[in-house]
Amino acid sequence: MSCQGEAVSTLTYVYADSMAVLGPLSTQHEPHSYDLCARHSERLSAPQGWQIMRYVSVGNDF
Template sequence: MATLTFDYGDQMAALGPLGPGGDPHAHDLCAQHADRLSVPAGWLVVRHEALRS
């Protein structure tokens, strides 16, 4: 599992370890969806290295 956060203004999405919850801009993803994550053209994706195995 992973948590996705994003910032429309910076056109950036970050995928990291499962967060504590309560952030309306954070979305929890299962491993399959985290691996298949795609973002709009021109956006940057930052993946936390601990998710890669």
């Protein structure tokens, strides 16, 4: 909330599945989502009993 770093990923909580999903920066606001800087994305932890799903971009190798 008060971090001055540039947002690079979006964290979304899926309460029904006890899951935190960290993925690419979203282009639109979604309920229960938060944009995070690189430092906070790397340090993310979840409450006990929750899982973290991390989507990693590998680039465009067409």
